[in-house]
Amino acid sequence: MRGTARPIVGAVLASFAGVYVLAAPARTSGAARIGAAIALVAVVLGVQVVRVVSRDGRWRWGVPVQAAAAYAGVLAFGTSLGILGFVAGSLVLAGLWPLAVAVVGSAAVLGDADVTITCLLTGLVVYGLVRLADRADDTVAARLPLTMAAVARERLRISVELNRGLGEGLREISDGSRRAVERPEAIADVLGVARRSLNGARAAAADFRSMSLAPEASAARALLEAAGVQAEVRTGHREPLGPAGALLAMALREAVTDVVRVGTARNCLIETSEEDGFVQLRVVNDGVRTVERGAEGLEDAAQRVRAAGGAFSTGLEEDGRFAVDVSMKAGERPVSLPDRIAYRLSVGLLAAVLAGFSVKGLLMVPWGLEWAAAAAMLVLIGALQLLWASSGRPRVWGLILAVLSFAPVPLFGKAWLGVAGFLVGTLLVGVPGKYAVPLVAATMAGVGAGAWALGLGAAAVTNYVISTLVTGLVVYGLVRLARLVRDLRVAGEELARAATVQERLRAARDLHDLLGHSLAAILLKCELARRLADVDPARARAELDEVVAMAERAGKDLQTATGGDAELSLDGEARSARSVLTAAGVEVEMELAHGEVGDETSAVLSTVLREAVTNVLRHSAAKRCVITTARDGGTVRLVVENDGLDPGAPRTPPGSGIGNLATRLASFGGTLSARADGQGNFRVEAAVG
Structure with missing residues (x-):
C-alpha cells in the first residue's frame, strides 16, 4: 500500500501541469515561444516531483528555480x-508561510479573483497531497517502533505484576530456607x-493465556477433535481483549x-x-439436549459474565x-499509532477544494435569486461529495450527483460546467475501475458536449474537458491517500496487537514451563526437608541449601518470564531433574550423549525436560x-519416558504444557511428540536440528 502513495501524488500533479502545457499554444505564438513556455512548466513540475520522491531538505534549493520558472x-x-500555486505549495511545505502568502497576493495583483482562487487552490492541493504522502511514509515507519513499544509496555506490566507477587515470594522462600537450616520449625x-x-x-500463566481469546479457540478445537467432535472455528474479533478476553475465554472453556x-455431539x-x-462468542453443537438440562454446568460462567x-x-x-451465546464489551484498546490527523487533513483539504471551485463557479453567476439557487445546489453537492467520496455508500448518491452535475447547465451556463469534475472524483473513488473508466469518459464527453452546445470555442471546450479530469483526479488523490493512511494505521495497530498477544502467550509459557517447575520442585524439596528434619537433620539441611539455590534459579526464571533471556543448561537441568525425581521416590535412569550444544538448543531442550519432569510429578x-x-548429525534429541500412566484411567483434557513446548520448539525448527504406549508408559520426545 505504501508504494502507491507517491505515484498517486505524481499523477495528480502531472495532470495539473498538463493543463498549462496544453494551454500554451492558446496563450502564446510561435513554436519557439510555445516550446519555452512548456519547458518552464516542466521545470516547475520537476521541482515538485523532486519533493514528492524525496523528503531530503536539499530539495528546498530548487524552490527559487521553480519560482523563477513560474514567474517567467x-x-x-x-x-x-x-501555476504560481505550485510555488505557494512548495513554500508552505518548506515552512515559509509568509512567502507563500506573498505569492498568492502577487496573483491577486496580476490577475482577477478567479485566477487568485485558482492559485490558492493549487497551493492547497500541492501541500495537501505531498503531506498525505509523507503521512503514509510516517505511518509505515512508525509500525515497527509501535510494535516494539507495545511489547515493551506489556513486558513492563508483566514485570511489575509478577515481581510484586512472585518476586517477593521467591525472596521469602530463599530467606526462610536459610533460617530453616538452623531452625527446622521455620520450614512450615x-x-x-x-x-x-x-x-x-x-x-498468572492462566490469566495471561486467557486474556487472548483466539489461542483459547485453537485449544478448544484441539480438545473437541481429541474427543471425536468435528470442530469449526470462525474468528472475527480483534486482539487483545484484556479482562473481557479472560471472561470470554473462561466461558469458551466451560462451553467446550x-x-x-x-458426549453426544458430532459437530x-x-x-x-x-x-x-x-x-x-457463540458455541453451537448438535449434541442431544433438553431445555431443562441444556445449561447444566454453565451456571458459574454465566454468573461471572453477567x-x-x-x-x-x-x-x-x-x-x-x-447454543451458548456470550457478549462482552471489549473495552479500550491501548495500542494505536500516534498520528491521527491525516484523515482530518484530507477531509479539510477536500472541503477547501470543493469550496474554492464552488466560489469560482459562483463568480460567473449573476447576483440574486439565481445565485442563491446555485449556491444551495453547490452546498448540497459538496455535502454529498464528502459523504460519498469518504465512505463509498450508498451509491444512489452517485446518481444524485450526476443529475446535479448536468441538469442545471442550461440554467447557469458555463458557470456549471466545472461541477462535473466532482462527479469524476467520486466515480474514481467509489466505483470499480472497469466501470469507473467508461463512466469518467462519458462524463468528460458530456462536459465537452455541453460546452459546445453553449457556443464555446474549441480551446474552451478542450479546457473544460481537461479541467474536469484534473478536478476529479484532485478529489481522487485526496480521498485515496486518506484511505491509504487509514489502512496503514489499521495494519500497524493489528501488528502491534498481535505482538502484544504473543508477548502475553510467551509470558504464560515461561511461567508454566520455567517458573512453575521451579516452584513445584521447591515445594517438593521443602516437604522432604520437613519430613527429614527429625530423622536426618544433616540431609534436611542439604535439601534446604538446594532450595536456596533453586529459589535463586527461579528468580532468573522470573526475569525470563518478564522478557529476559533464558540461561538454562541441559546438563545442569538433567542433574536437577535427577535430584527432584529421586526426592519424589522415582528411580531415575539417565544417559546423556548430546555433547556440546548451542545455548539456544540447550535452553529449549532444558525447558522440555523441566515440563516432562513436572508432568511426571x-x-x-x-x-x-x-x-x-x-x-544424530546436527540434530539433538531428548527422550523422557516414565511408567506412571494408568492404562485404564479415563481420558482427561490435555494441559497447556505440551502445547507450549510444541510452540517453543517450532520457533527453533524443532519437533515434539508426547504419547502413551497403551501399556502404562508415557514418552516425550523432542528434537532440535
Missing part, C-alpha cells in the same frame, strides 16, 4: 497565474509461601467442556465477532442444536523414569 512563464509567455512457613507462589504462578462432558461451531465495541456486565444465554435452536504415579539425550 506568466510574465513572458502568458502562462496562467494558477517456607512451605506456605512456596504453595502460594506456585498457585500464583499457575494463576460441557460439550465433551455430555461444534465456535464463532467470534465484534460490533459496536462488543465481542460476541456480574461483569456481559450477557450469557443458552438454549435449543429451531434445528435442535444447543504432577500427573502420574511413576516408579521409574528414563531420561536420554543423543546427537
Whole structure:
C-alpha cells in the first residue's frame, strides 16, 4: 500500500501541469515561444516531483528555480497565474508561510479573483497531497517502533505484576530456607509461601493465556477433535481483549467442556465477532439436549459474565442444536499509532477544494435569486461529495450527483460546467475501475458536449474537458491517500496487537514451563526437608541449601518470564531433574550423549525436560523414569519416558504444557511428540536440528 502513495501524488500533479502545457499554444505564438513556455512548466513540475520522491531538505534549493520558472512563464509567455500555486505549495511545505502568502497576493495583483482562487487552490492541493504522502511514509515507519513499544509496555506490566507477587515470594522462600537450616520449625512457613507462589504462578500463566481469546479457540478445537467432535472455528474479533478476553475465554472453556462432558455431539461451531465495541462468542453443537438440562454446568460462567456486565444465554435452536451465546464489551484498546490527523487533513483539504471551485463557479453567476439557487445546489453537492467520496455508500448518491452535475447547465451556463469534475472524483473513488473508466469518459464527453452546445470555442471546450479530469483526479488523490493512511494505521495497530498477544502467550509459557517447575520442585524439596528434619537433620539441611539455590534459579526464571533471556543448561537441568525425581521416590535412569550444544538448543531442550519432569510429578504415579539425550548429525534429541500412566484411567483434557513446548520448539525448527504406549508408559520426545 505504501508504494502507491507517491505515484498517486505524481499523477495528480502531472495532470495539473498538463493543463498549462496544453494551454500554451492558446496563450502564446510561435513554436519557439510555445516550446519555452512548456519547458518552464516542466521545470516547475520537476521541482515538485523532486519533493514528492524525496523528503531530503536539499530539495528546498530548487524552490527559487521553480519560482523563477513560474514567474517567467506568466510574465513572458502568458502562462496562467494558477501555476504560481505550485510555488505557494512548495513554500508552505518548506515552512515559509509568509512567502507563500506573498505569492498568492502577487496573483491577486496580476490577475482577477478567479485566477487568485485558482492559485490558492493549487497551493492547497500541492501541500495537501505531498503531506498525505509523507503521512503514509510516517505511518509505515512508525509500525515497527509501535510494535516494539507495545511489547515493551506489556513486558513492563508483566514485570511489575509478577515481581510484586512472585518476586517477593521467591525472596521469602530463599530467606526462610536459610533460617530453616538452623531452625527446622521455620520450614512450615517456607512451605506456605512456596504453595502460594506456585498457585500464583499457575494463576498468572492462566490469566495471561486467557486474556487472548483466539489461542483459547485453537485449544478448544484441539480438545473437541481429541474427543471425536468435528470442530469449526470462525474468528472475527480483534486482539487483545484484556479482562473481557479472560471472561470470554473462561466461558469458551466451560462451553467446550460441557460439550465433551455430555458426549453426544458430532459437530461444534465456535464463532467470534465484534460490533459496536462488543465481542460476541457463540458455541453451537448438535449434541442431544433438553431445555431443562441444556445449561447444566454453565451456571458459574454465566454468573461471572453477567456480574461483569456481559450477557450469557443458552438454549435449543429451531434445528435442535444447543447454543451458548456470550457478549462482552471489549473495552479500550491501548495500542494505536500516534498520528491521527491525516484523515482530518484530507477531509479539510477536500472541503477547501470543493469550496474554492464552488466560489469560482459562483463568480460567473449573476447576483440574486439565481445565485442563491446555485449556491444551495453547490452546498448540497459538496455535502454529498464528502459523504460519498469518504465512505463509498450508498451509491444512489452517485446518481444524485450526476443529475446535479448536468441538469442545471442550461440554467447557469458555463458557470456549471466545472461541477462535473466532482462527479469524476467520486466515480474514481467509489466505483470499480472497469466501470469507473467508461463512466469518467462519458462524463468528460458530456462536459465537452455541453460546452459546445453553449457556443464555446474549441480551446474552451478542450479546457473544460481537461479541467474536469484534473478536478476529479484532485478529489481522487485526496480521498485515496486518506484511505491509504487509514489502512496503514489499521495494519500497524493489528501488528502491534498481535505482538502484544504473543508477548502475553510467551509470558504464560515461561511461567508454566520455567517458573512453575521451579516452584513445584521447591515445594517438593521443602516437604522432604520437613519430613527429614527429625530423622536426618544433616540431609534436611542439604535439601534446604538446594532450595536456596533453586529459589535463586527461579528468580532468573522470573526475569525470563518478564522478557529476559533464558540461561538454562541441559546438563545442569538433567542433574536437577535427577535430584527432584529421586526426592519424589522415582528411580531415575539417565544417559546423556548430546555433547556440546548451542545455548539456544540447550535452553529449549532444558525447558522440555523441566515440563516432562513436572508432568511426571504432577500427573502420574511413576516408579521409574528414563531420561536420554543423543546427537544424530546436527540434530539433538531428548527422550523422557516414565511408567506412571494408568492404562485404564479415563481420558482427561490435555494441559497447556505440551502445547507450549510444541510452540517453543517450532520457533527453533524443532519437533515434539508426547504419547502413551497403551501399556502404562508415557514418552516425550523432542528434537532440535
